[in-house]
Amino acid sequence: MAVKGFQGTSLLDYPGHIAALIFFGGCNLTCPYCHNPALVLNPEQLPDYPLLALIDELQRRRSFIDGVVISGGEPTLDPRLPSLLRQVKEMGLQIKLDTNGLNAEALTELVWEGLVDLVALDLKTAPTRYGELHTGPVDTAGLIQNLALLMEGRVECEFRTTCVPGLVGEAEIHVLGELIHGAPRWMLQQYVPRHALAETARQQEPYSKEDLENLAEVARTYVDEVAIRGL
Numbered sequence: 001m002a003v004k005g006f007q008g009t010s011l012l013d014y015p016g017h018i019a020a021l022i023f024f025g026g027c028n029l030t031c032p033y034c035h036n037p038a039l040v041l042n043p044e045q046l047p048d049y050p051l052l053a054l055i056d057e058l059q060r061r062r063s064f065i066d067g068v069v070i071s072g073g074e075p076t077l078d079p080r081l082p083s084l085l086r087q088v089k090e091m092g093l094q095i096k097l098d099t100n101g102l103n104a105e106a107l108t109e110l111v112w113e114g115l116v117d118l119v120a121l122d123l124k125t126a127p128t129r130y131g132e133l134h135t136g137p138v139d140t141a142g143l144i145q146n147l148a149l150l151m152e153g154r155v156e157c158e159f160r161t162t163c164v165p166g167l168v169g170e171a172e173i174h175v176l177g178e179l180i181h182g183a184p185r186w187m188l189q190q191y192v193p194r195h196a197l198a199e200t201a202r203q204q205e206p207y208s209k210e211d212l213e214n215l216a217e218v219a220r221t222y223v224d225e226v227a228i229r230g231l
């Protein structure tokens with residue numbers, strides 16, 4: 001695991017704020033629809049960004065960025081993440097973490113230490129179907145633990161679901177809705193087949209606007225603020 005990329009972006013959910021976006025290589029899933037297959041399948045083939053150079057770069061940009069978005073891959077798998085986040089916090093920057101939520105130990109430590117300001121957790125499908133997202137076995141106990149942690153409200157959070165036909169339908173929205181009933185926000189994202197990890201996923205037709213709106217209506221029976229991204 002290592003930092004594989006660094007670029008500027010808008011700090012999602014803090015409109016008008018500017019952030020640096022940091023990508024970590026490696027993941028504990030291989031979602032067929034993943035949009036960062038190189039980071040997931042061949043992270044060793046991408047150049048590493050040394051952490052010291054990264055901190056220097058953040059300090060150089062400090063006067064015109066408000067925060068950092070940590071993404072991947074799955075960043076919580078890198079044992080150096082807490083140390084990096086401590087240094088980012090010392091600069092007074094906000095931190096948003098993108099995660100698949102499977103690593104309960106890591107996320108619990110980050111939240112309890114106050115190292116993240118916003119957690120965006122991907123809810124991919126019903127937990128009983130997570131085996132379809134990986135070539136090896138998937139243990140969803142950590143996901144359930146992390147959902148309980150975020151539902152306690154210790155940190156701002158957003159749940160996100162990419163609505164891949166065949167993987168996410170009304171039944172899955174009901175199951176996920178039960179798990180996050182009363183959560184502050186749930187983003188349903190349109191599936192974009194281009195660049196997906198698996199050939200079968202690249203052939204998959206996305207949902208229509210109407211289909212997505214129907215899924216959003218179901219989601220609203222559990223969460224007040226439901227929006228659709230990518231239409």
Ligand code: SF4
Nearest residue numbers: 027029031034073100
């Ligand atoms: S979509 Fe996210 S969790 Fe799935 S393989 Fe890609 S980086 Fe990993």
